[in-house]
Amino acid sequence: MLFLMTKTLLFQDPASFTTPLLAVFAVDIATGKDEAPSPALLSTSDALANAAAPWLGSGEFKAGLGETLLLHSPANAKAERLLVIGLGKAKTFSVHDVRKGAGVAVRFAKPRGIFELAIAFPEDKALADEHLETLPCHRTARALAEGALVADFDIDIYRSDRKDQSIRSVSVIAHEGDKKSQKEIQEGFDEGVVLGDAQNFARSLVNEPGNVLTPTELGKRTKAMCESFGIACEVHSIDKILELKMGALAAVTQGSSEPPALIVMRYEPAIAPPEGSPVLALVGKGITFDTGGISIKPADNMDKMKYDMAGAAAMIGAMQAIAQLKPNVRVMSIVCSCENMPDGKAFKPGDVITAMSGKTIEIMNTDAEGRLVLADGLHYAKTLGATHLINAATLTGAIGVALGLLNAGLFSNDDETTQNFLNGYAVAGEKFWRMPCTDDYREQIKSQIADIMNTGGSRYGGAITAAMFLKEFAEETPWIHLDIAGTAWIDDNKPWQSRGPSGIGVRSITEWVRSYAK
Numbered sequence: 368m369l370f371l372m373t374k375t376l377l378f379q380d381p382a383s384f385t386t387p388l389l390a391v392f393a394v395d396i397a398t399g400k401d402e403a404p405s406p407a408l409l410s411t412s413d414a415l416a417n418a419a420a421p422w423l424g425s426g427e428f429k430a431g432l433g434e435t436l437l438l439h440s441p442a443n444a445k446a447e448r449l450l451v452i453g454l455g456k457a458k459t460f461s462v463h464d465v466r467k468g469a470g471v472a473v474r475f476a477k478p479r480g481i482f483e484l485a486i487a488f489p490e491d492k493a494l495a496d497e498h499l500e501t502l503p504c505h506r507t508a509r510a511l512a513e514g515a516l517v518a519d520f521d522i523d524i525y526r527s528d529r530k531d532q533s534i535r536s537v538s539v540i541a542h543e544g545d546k547k548s549q550k551e552i553q554e555g556f557d558e559g560v561v562l563g564d565a566q567n568f569a570r571s572l573v574n575e576p577g578n579v580l581t582p583t584e585l586g587k588r589t590k591a592m593c594e595s596f597g598i599a600c601e602v603h604s605i606d607k608i609l610e611l612k613m614g615a616l617a618a619v620t621q622g623s624s625e626p627p628a629l630i631v632m633r634y635e636p637a638i639a640p641p642e643g644s645p646v647l648a649l650v651g652k653g654i655t656f657d658t659g660g661i662s663i664k665p666a667d668n669m670d671k672m673k674y675d676m677a678g679a680a681a682m683i684g685a686m687q688a689i690a691q692l693k694p695n696v697r698v699m700s701i702v703c704s705c706e707n708m709p710d711g712k713a714f715k716p717g718d719v720i721t722a723m724s725g726k727t728i729e730i731m732n733t734d735a736e737g738r739l740v741l742a743d744g745l746h747y748a749k750t751l752g753a754t755h756l757i758n759a760a761t762l763t764g765a766i767g768v769a770l771g772l773l774n775a776g777l778f779s780n781d782d783e784t785t786q787n788f789l790n791g792y793a794v795a796g797e798k799f800w801r802m803p804c805t806d807d808y809r810e811q812i813k814s815q816i817a818d819i820m821n822t823g824g825s826r827y828g829g830a831i832t833a834a835m836f837l838k839e840f841a842e843e844t845p846w847i848h849l850d851i852a853g854t855a856w857i858d859d860n861k862p863w864q865s866r867g868p869s870g871i872g873v874r875s876i877t878e879w880v881r882s883y884a885k
């Protein structure tokens with residue numbers, strides 16, 4: 368899929384910009400518990416303030432997050448329409464609300480046939496210090512670009528009656544004279560464009576049905592992306608998987624007539640980092656369709672199982688961003704992709720298989736296949752020289768039971784590595800919650816006849832059991848596991864984002880990688 372939206376950043380008074388629609392943000396500065404809402408514009412433009420003033424005081428617009436107020440032909444502004452977008456309470460306001468606000472602007476315009484719009488850069492200096500903390504220029508600009516791009520994505524590409532409502536151009540208009548701030552805004556905006564595009568690329572992969580996006584096709588699209596952004600990519604299939612003795616990945620794929628794909632991407636910085644510098648490995652679960660195998664899933668919602676490669680998509684999207692942001696750190700990505708199908712040749716409960724690391728695994732449930740392909744992916748990354756591992760996977764339904772559908776699960780064997788991730792995801796504006804995977808949980812995966820088994824002895828703590836299994840293959844190497852099963856797919860439309868694939872992980876994983884750049 369092509370994203371052809373033009374993204375422009377201009378420095379001028381937003382009132383002097385000619386556009387079919389100009390969006391401007393407002394917050395509610397009322398603080399008392401019973402105080403009536405008091406909307407205030409985040410703009411120093413007198414023309415915009417004058418145009419909105421009668422309506423901001425009227426009580427019909429409260430500046431709640433995502434709330435909109437449309438004004439036609441605002442006096443003394445060149446825009447045909449002025450769209451005031453609420454970002455919620457000033458007291459609790461953050462840059463992440465700006466991301467949502469930019470998304471609201473785009474998703475307001477699309478169904479109304481407005482394909483070109485402008486967004487006024489939010490100005491903290493429009494309000495007194497007591498109402499609003501300073502908005503960091505760089506992060507605000509980045510959030511605006513990300514939010515606008517992410518909002519443009521829709522899932523209807525296979526509808527023959529599709530009215531393509533993609534936005535043709537978004538202009539961000541910053542009323543800012545200070546050169547230093549202009550530079551920061553420009554840098555943040557450029558980064559946001561890279562990250563928003565990368566997240567949408569990941570979402571477009573997840574949105575594809577299993578009959579289109581086979582492992583082979585995933586390999587092709589990944590290779591094409593790598594070629595266009597100048598990073599190395601090799602796509603192998605079953606011969607290489609058998610040669611490497613990846614017995615776990617081989618077991619999962621053996622029930623499918625679609626060939627598997629082992630995708631290896633490599634990013635090398637322009638200036639070689641010194642000897643002994645970190646080598647990061649991004650490992651993704653790429654099950655392009657998961658029936659559960661012989662332990663077959665119920666029919667209800669099985670259609671959603673095309674999304675079982677969302678972990679792989681997050682890594683591929685992150686590699687696209689890394690290729691453009693060019694951090695000074697070595698990064699590789701391993702995607703283990705296959706289908707999980709029931710068939711006469713499929714692996715079975717009770718089978719014992721040998722993973723690439725040499726560990727033997729008793730199969731208790733063939734639907735716990737993600738951890739099997741990741742086991743070989745993690746071990747392979749180590750043999751290629753990885754010093755730090757991160758994997759993402761739609762791994763367990765249990766993570767949704769534990770955390771709901773808001774936070775993704777984060778598991779790790781190393782506090783420092785985790786801290787680097789937590790610092791980054793705060794910037795990225797995604798939600799993760801750290802879960803335990805201490806050694807006292809290991810009992811859960813002890814097998815009677817093999818080294819370990821692929822599901823737990825009890826139904827409690829299923830997401831932790833899965834993490835404990837992966838930890839056996841990370842061993843002593845610092846490692847993070849992201850369980851995104853509950854958050855990779857959004858069931859409902861939001862005012863700033865379409866339902867469907869969320870693209871979670873792309874921004875946070877990229878940020879984590881950048882934290883290692885020297």
Ligand SMILES: [Zn+2]
Nearest residue numbers: 657734735736
């Ligand atoms: Zn499964």
